[in-house]
Amino acid sequence: MFLIDSLSDASRSRPDEGTDRPADADAPAPPTPRMLAWARNSAIYRLERQMLTEKQLFDAICRKAKEKFDAVTETQARACAEFAVGFAHANRALDDTAYAGIATRSGVRSGRSRRAIAQRLAIKGIDRETALAALEDADDLYAAVVLARKRAFGPFRRAATDDRRVAREMAAFARGGFGFDLARKVLAMDIGDAGEILASRRI
Structure with missing residues (x-):
């Protein structure tokens, strides 16, 4: 600046x-x-x-x-x-690198994709190089499972599924910036596999 x-x-x-x-x-x-x-x-x-x-x-x-x-x-x-x-x-009160790292970890914990986090960082004024460095450790699989748990998708469904419900869930993943293959993988998981992914990463 x-x-x-x-x-x-x-x-x-x-x-x-x-x-x-x-x-x-x-x-x-x-x-x-x-x-x-x-x-x-x-x-x-x-x-x-x-x-x-x-x-x-x-x-x-x-x-x-x-x-x-x-x-x-x-x-x-x-x-x-x-x-x-x-x-x-x-006075060392501004640090865009630290901000990007914290925002990325928070985004993943909230179920946001790398793409969605990158867009948010750009809006906040984080330069591309700093954002890319922060996003290196972002785990889209973990974030997608978090989103599935929050929205009761896939392995976290509380009701019987049908093609329309699956289509809506796929669309929600796409809007969140997740790829088709990843969304399909998460929706096909059982609750045990999803739980292991959530337990394997504490960020």
């Missing part, structure tokens, strides 16, 4: 050649000290409550700055967000 090189640069001026008008007279005004203090405190408040990605923090600070300060410019709002991100990095 961006870092503020110097918040005081915009306040400096030098005569423009052939005119008395300062060269940076039309330069965007930098954020005020009050804005920056608010950005810092807002970052602390948000990061104490939950783990965020760099993009999430930037977007939140930029959006709230526009709501909090009257007549704040887009440049000032973004500068506040950049300042907040820089402050968080300096």
Whole structure:
């Protein structure tokens, strides 16, 4: 993300050649000290409550700055967000790699496929390389069995099955990002095999 090189640069001026008008007279005004203090405190408040990605923090600070300060410019709002991100990095409060790892493990435990988790990470602003590294240990078979247990699919069915029910279950797996072959494998399992898969992996 961006870092503020110097918040005081915009306040400096030098005569423009052939005119008395300062060269940076039309330069965007930098954020005020009050804005920056608010950005810092807002970052602390948000990061104490939950783990965020760099993009999430930037977007939140930029959006709230526009709501909090009257007549704040887009440049000032973004500068506040950049300042907040820089402050968080300096205090080791932002770590997209750790976020991706935690989100991936949580996703698998919740029954989400690698594809679904990857989409969520992208939305949160995690770059592709970081996401791929986090997804290396994601187990789609385990996640699919978790989903089957949550939805009472396949080996976890509580009622007799028929072709329509199987089709609905296959469609649910497809919507979740699971492949056809994997979905068919899980639906064909008996409860013992499914239980062994759930017991074999504790993440």
